[in-house]
Amino acid sequence: MWEVFVRTKAGLDHKHCGSLHAADPKMAVQMARDVYTRRQEGSSVWVVRSDQIVASDPNDKDMYFDPAEDKVYRHPTFYKLPDSVDHM
Amino acid sequence: MYTQAMDTMRDEGGDKPALRTAEEAQLQQRFDNRIDAGDFIEAKDWMPENYRKTLLRQISQHAHSEIVGMLPEGNWITRAPTLKRKAILLAKVQDEGGHGLYLYAAAETLGSSRDQMLDALHTGKAKYSSIFNYPTLTWADVGAIGWLVDGAAIMNQVPICRCSFAPYARAMVRICREESFHQRQGFDSLLVMMKQGTDAQRAMVQEAVNRWWWPCLMMFGPPDDQSPNSAQGMRWGIKRVSNDTLRQKFVDAAVQQAEVLGVTFPDPDLRWNEANQHWDYGTIDWSEFWRVVGGDGPCNRERLADRVKAWEDGEWVREAALAHARKSELKEAA
Amino acid sequence: MISSIKIPAAPELTYLLRLADTCLILGQRLGEWCGHAPILEEDIALSNMALDLIGQSRALLTLAGQHSGKCGGEGYDEDQLAFLRDEIDYRNVTLAELPRGDFAFTVLRNLMLSTWLKLMWERLRDSSDAELAAIAGKALKEARYHQQHAADWAVRLGDGTDESRRRSEAALATLWLYTPELFEDDAVDAAATAAGLGPAWSQLHEPWLAEMDEVLGEAKLAVPPAPTFRSTGKRGLHSEHMGYLLAEMQYLQRAYPGGAW
Numbered sequence: 001m002w003e004v005f006v007r008t009k010a011g012l013d014h015k016h017c018g019s020l021h022a023a024d025p026k027m028a029v030q031m032a033r034d035v036y037t038r039r040q041e042g043s044s045v046w047v048v049r050s051d052q053i054v055a056s057d058p059n060d061k062d063m064y065f066d067p068a069e070d071k072v073y074r075h076p077t078f079y080k081l082p083d084s085v086d087h088m
Numbered sequence: 089m090y091t092q093a094m095d096t097m098r099d100e101g102g103d104k105p106a107l108r109t110a111e112e113a114q115l116q117q118r119f120d121n122r123i124d125a126g127d128f129i130e131a132k133d134w135m136p137e138n139y140r141k142t143l144l145r146q147i148s149q150h151a152h153s154e155i156v157g158m159l160p161e162g163n164w165i166t167r168a169p170t171l172k173r174k175a176i177l178l179a180k181v182q183d184e185g186g187h188g189l190y191l192y193a194a195a196e197t198l199g200s201s202r203d204q205m206l207d208a209l210h211t212g213k214a215k216y217s218s219i220f221n222y223p224t225l226t227w228a229d230v231g232a233i234g235w236l237v238d239g240a241a242i243m244n245q246v247p248i249c250r251c252s253f254a255p256y257a258r259a260m261v262r263i264c265r266e267e268s269f270h271q272r273q274g275f276d277s278l279l280v281m282m283k284q285g286t287d288a289q290r291a292m293v294q295e296a297v298n299r300w301w302w303p304c305l306m307m308f309g310p311p312d313d314q315s316p317n318s319a320q321g322m323r324w325g326i327k328r329v330s331n332d333t334l335r336q337k338f339v340d341a342a343v344q345q346a347e348v349l350g351v352t353f354p355d356p357d358l359r360w361n362e363a364n365q366h367w368d369y370g371t372i373d374w375s376e377f378w379r380v381v382g383g384d385g386p387c388n389r390e391r392l393a394d395r396v397k398a399w400e401d402g403e404w405v406r407e408a409a410l411a412h413a414r415k416s417e418l419k420e421a422a
Numbered sequence: 423m424i425s426s427i428k429i430p431a432a433p434e435l436t437y438l439l440r441l442a443d444t445c446l447i448l449g450q451r452l453g454e455w456c457g458h459a460p461i462l463e464e465d466i467a468l469s470n471m472a473l474d475l476i477g478q479s480r481a482l483l484t485l486a487g488q489h490s491g492k493c494g495g496e497g498y499d500e501d502q503l504a505f506l507r508d509e510i511d512y513r514n515v516t517l518a519e520l521p522r523g524d525f526a527f528t529v530l531r532n533l534m535l536s537t538w539l540k541l542m543w544e545r546l547r548d549s550s551d552a553e554l555a556a557i558a559g560k561a562l563k564e565a566r567y568h569q570q571h572a573a574d575w576a577v578r579l580g581d582g583t584d585e586s587r588r589r590s591e592a593a594l595a596t597l598w599l600y601t602p603e604l605f606e607d608d609a610v611d612a613a614a615t616a617a618g619l620g621p622a623w624s625q626l627h628e629p630w631l632a633e634m635d636e637v638l639g640e641a642k643l644a645v646p647p648a649p650t651f652r653s654t655g656k657r658g659l660h661s662e663h664m665g666y667l668l669a670e671m672q673y674l675q676r677a678y679p680g681g682a683w
């Protein structure tokens with residue numbers, strides 16, 4: 001099993017778009033092209049063996065991501081400035 | 089600026105060797121066409137050697153600036169006056185570390201490792217922005233840096249989001265998004281002191297602004313007529329707007345913001361020019377700029393020593409992590 | 423110069439301050455790493471941890487400031503409590519205030535305190551004080567991550583190179599001396615349990631030892647013998663390091679009376 005990442009346009013990130021089955025890397029790249037870029041979706045593809053991806057544990061979701069919730073000071077809207085300089 | 093590379097590097101003879109194969113000439117032609125069409129260049133695309141070298145130098149210098157830039161402000165984390173300001177400052181300095189990280193990663197796509205780049209920094213071969221060689225002497229320096237230094241940085245960095253080298257452009261998009269709170273928190277911090285604070289605090293703010301103003305103007309690099317590599321940078325889309333244009337834009341914005349704040353800039357020649365609808369400013373002391381770039385700023389030695397110490401103190405940690413990873417791998421293989 | 427605020431001697435308030443100050447002072451120490459860590463990724467990770475701890479201390483100090491008003495003292499905000507107390511009125515455990523040391527020292531202290539805090543937050547979710555229970559629910563997620571991060575590093579360092587092992591052993595030996603303080607009860611704990619505010623600290627000892635045992639075992643580090651030394655930070659009697667930490671932390675608030683920040 002392989003995970004497929006496609007760059008839609010020059011300059012943009014490769015984005016995960018799905019998976020496929022293939023026997024070797026070369027086959028995987030070609031399949032990725034055939035499966036995922038048939039409608040001009042791509043300008044570049046990456047494939048990564050699925051078992052090579054280390055993912056966060058869904059059970060850890062709370063401790064991984066909730067702590068960011070109350071760090072409001074990281075957002076520009078936290079700082080109220082006078083109208084005349086508010087575009088900064 | 090964070091990216092003074094184009095201005096402070098030596099000219100290395102350009103990328104047009106006399107003899108060149110037909111194939112190379114064709115690649116060069118295709119590259120030029122893509123640049124002219126405003127296309128992005130990816131790390132795996134063919135690129136002229138000088139383009140690669142210039143970018144590597146600029147991105148790594150930019151990265152060094154971010155991590156050396158953690159030091160002057162980091163200096164105040166333990167002394168921040170309220171818990172809210174402590175959290176804000178810590179988050180801000182942390183962001184700068186992240187920026188360094190994204191940029192090292194972008195530079196690595198050009199074939200240099202982070203270790204190599206850090207080595208160049210630690211041995212004094214690589215430069216970083218001159219601004220971080222000035223000391224932070226009072227708490228107001230933290231606000232002044234956010235307002236003026238980050239303000240200048242943002243002005244310089246926004247155009248790089250459209251840089252021709254895509255990994256750099258992508259890193260800059262992320263960085264600019266994160267930067268958006270940096271300038272505002274600095275201004276907000278100064279504004280509170282100016283509007284609700286004591287006379288002693290207002291004096292502290294004004295004194296800090298006095299010290300940071302001129303070094304901030306220098307961040308944009310030498311005047312356009314003394315910036316020999318600018319034309320090449322523009323052609324490659326590495327540099328998008330000229331030094332003087334950005335500097336003027338910065339001055340115009342800052343003057344208005346200073347008014348809201350209730351502070352002045354230490355420049356008797358600062359005045360509105362009705363004819364060109366911009367603020368004229370006095371003569372910048374470029375000898376100071378070159379002195380600081382050359383290593384004789386107020387804090388060059390301390391900044392470098394701090395970075396070297398962190399790196400050397402951390403060596404056994406990095407080795408241990410690798411050793412443990414090797415052990416785990418062996419165990420898994422067995 | 424602003425003079426210090428007065429803290430009423432009420433056991434429930436002291437109970438809250440012990441926890442709030444332990445978070446605050448550990449956060450202060452971790453913040454020192456920002457810009458100086460062994461790898462850039464770790465600068466960011468340690469800063470995140472410091473930010474979580476500062477956030478926790480802010481919530482707890484705000485709560486403590488309200489309690490102070492209710493139990494015969496003045497009401498205070500988080501910053502008055504954080505910056506304007508005399509040293510003897512800070513109630514953090516001594517372990518939190520020790521200088522940051524090398525990376526092994528920082529990692530192992532984080533392991534000890536994040537494990538302790540995790541166990542504490544788990545129990546505080548059932549506090550009779552709804553506010554405290556809510557703070558605990560949020561902080562628990564953070565502490566779990568801190569513990570995991572510290573434990574992973576402890577294993578890397580303990581089972582890494584000879585040097586990392588030697589440093590880890592040395593750090594562990596020093597840090598361990600300060601751990602009895604984390605589990606000894608006094609009148610404050612009695613009052614807190616009676617009011618249903620939170621657990622007596624002694625209740626955390628067994629589960630803490632079990633979790634430390636597991637991580638240290640994986641790190642191939644021997645659990646040091648039970649110390650006879652007793653630190654007393656939670657009673658306001660600190661190490662000599664505390665004065666310097668506070669001088670630095672309080673400087674602006676003290677030097678600019680009536681300032682707005």
Ligand SMILES: [Fe+2]
Binds near residue numbers: 184
């Ligand atoms: Fe930055």
Ligand SMILES: [Fe+2]
Binds near residue numbers: 184238241267270
């Ligand atoms: Fe910034």
